[in-house]
Amino acid sequence: MxxxxxxxxxxxxxxxxxxxxxxxxxxxxxxxxxxxxxxxxxxxxxxxxxxxxxxxxxxxxxxxxxxxxxxxxxxxxxxxxxxxxxxxxxxxxxxxxxxxxxLPPDPSDSRNTIMEIRAGTGGDEASLFAGDLFRMYSRFAERQGWRIEELSSNESEVGGFKEIIFSVSGDSVYRDLKWESGVHRVQRVPTTEAGGRIHTSAATVAVLPEAEEVDVQIDPSELEITVARASGPGGQGVNTTDSAVQILHKPTGMIVKCADERSQLKNKNKAMKVLRSRLLEQKEREEQEKYAANRKSQVGSGDRSERIRTYNFPQGRMTDHRINLTLYSLDELMEGGLSPVVEGLQEADKKQRIEAILDTSSAN
Structure with a gap:
């Protein structure tokens, strides 16, 4: 026994x-x-x-x-x-x-989530891939019955996004999405490639638990808020008011910009939501590093600089490098069929944490 x-x-x-x-x-x-x-x-x-x-x-x-x-x-x-x-x-x-x-529950698991996707190496192809990732997460959210709200975006000239920030609201959102933080690499033939050569590009994803005002106390004197005229498509659609908002958090140097809304107040509220979530993530990451410094992580640190996944379109293959999971159902995955990946990562994390409990118990 x-x-x-x-x-x-x-x-x-x-x-x-x-x-x-x-x-x-x-x-x-x-x-x-x-x-x-x-x-x-x-x-x-x-x-x-x-x-x-x-x-x-x-x-x-x-x-x-x-x-x-x-x-x-x-x-x-x-x-x-x-x-x-x-x-x-x-x-x-x-x-x-x-x-x-x-196993202790992650207090953030039930929170809503702020996601940030940024084009990395690869030029125009990277921005197109960032757009594909946003579409993938949007489709996954639809399947889960979650709601997505775009907070800020910077579209590229060829389509896709140089950067897009959005919130995801629903049941246990952070629990299912927290493992998406990191570098996502894509291998495929770009639409602009006449020679049919496979290119490699990347996009980074950050997943932040959405913070409430009670979670992070921000001193208004530590903020530098500037407004500017938001860029528009021209003609009647151009924004003629100073509605774009940029917030600088002086102690950390964090800068958040939002210009998606025509209302300066709405842009400020959205920017503050992102800033609070970034500060909460930083606070939680520092706490985790205190006890995780000497423990090897099987799933990964969640660091956005860590390469976590490769999407190989010619082979129809997705590989998650943290748990050595390879699936040959890339089309389904890009349409939001992420459940097998999410479940694999959750199972790996559970096993890792159970092993830590047993190691601690045997050491005592």
């Missing part, structure tokens, strides 16, 4: 939550009470699984003892032997469920 890691810290935490939830003013802060209630529910399930695991293990031991008892009734010994494979399978399943339940 496999040995479970030490669960006493979880027992102590559940007892602490019981005390907090018994306080008269527990529901005075709805957000905090909801978070603690979810944690209480998760811990209760973990300990219930532990109890079922221990009960199944005890039953397995009793069956084996009965099988070894030569003086026991033969029919009972046969019944015990028949139950052993089922109990062993049940024990293995419960063991995996206990380990999974020990």
């Amino acid at each position: 496999p040995e479970l890691p030490d669960l006493n810290p979880f027992v102590d935490r559940l007892a602490d939550l019981d005390r907090q939830m018994a306080e008269p003013d527990f529901f005075s802060d709805p957000r905090k009470s909801a978070d603690l209630s979810r944690e209480h529910q998760k811990l209760t399930r973990l300990l219930e699984l532990r109890d079922r695991f221990m009960a199944a293990g005890k039953q397995l031991e009793e069956n084996k003892e009965l099988m070894a008892d030569t003086e026991a009734d033969e029919e009972l010994r046969e019944m015990a032997a028949e139950e052993v494979p089922q109990l062993e399978e049940q024990l293995e399943k419960l063991y995996e469920e206990v380990l999974e339940s020990m």
Whole structure:
């Protein structure tokens, strides 16, 4: 029977939550009470699984003892032997469920998301690929029932985007999209290539959990906000007001521009949404680096400078280099069929985190 890691810290935490939830003013802060209630529910399930695991293990031991008892009734010994494979399978399943339940949830998983796609190396072809990636994520969002809102964009002369920033809203958006951060490489024959030669170009993707005002406190005195006349297509469509907004966050040097709306206020609000999300991502990344510095990451750091995926159009192949996953269904993937990739990355991350728990447990 496999040995479970030490669960006493979880027992102590559940007892602490019981005390907090018994306080008269527990529901005075709805957000905090909801978070603690979810944690209480998760811990209760973990300990219930532990109890079922221990009960199944005890039953397995009793069956084996009965099988070894030569003086026991033969029919009972046969019944015990028949139950052993089922109990062993049940024990293995419960063991995996206990380990999974020990994994701490990512507090950002349920958040909406800000995505930024930028053309990288490859000139015009890179901007076209950036546009293809935006279309791919838009199709995936449609399949998931999510909503996309464009926040800022800079289109290239040949189509596609030099840069596009957009928000994705819905259930568990960040949980499914957070692994998309990094360099996406494409190999294909550009439409402008007369000789039919395959070119390699790239686009970078950044995925940021959408921040709320309570998550990141921004001192207005640390902002430098400038406005300018937004560029337009000319004629009646040209924007004749100073509606384009640029925000500089002085402490970090971050600059956010937004000119998509005709309203200066709307552009400012969109720019602030992006700025808060970038600051939250920076804050969370610094926290993660504190405990992850000495741990090898199987899935990847989420760093946008890390090459994560190759899209090979001549071969109809997509390869995710972090988990060595290759799929020969590129057309379906580009139409938003990303679920197999997302599920593969989530499974790899889960295994990695379980291994970390077992390593910590064995070290102690």
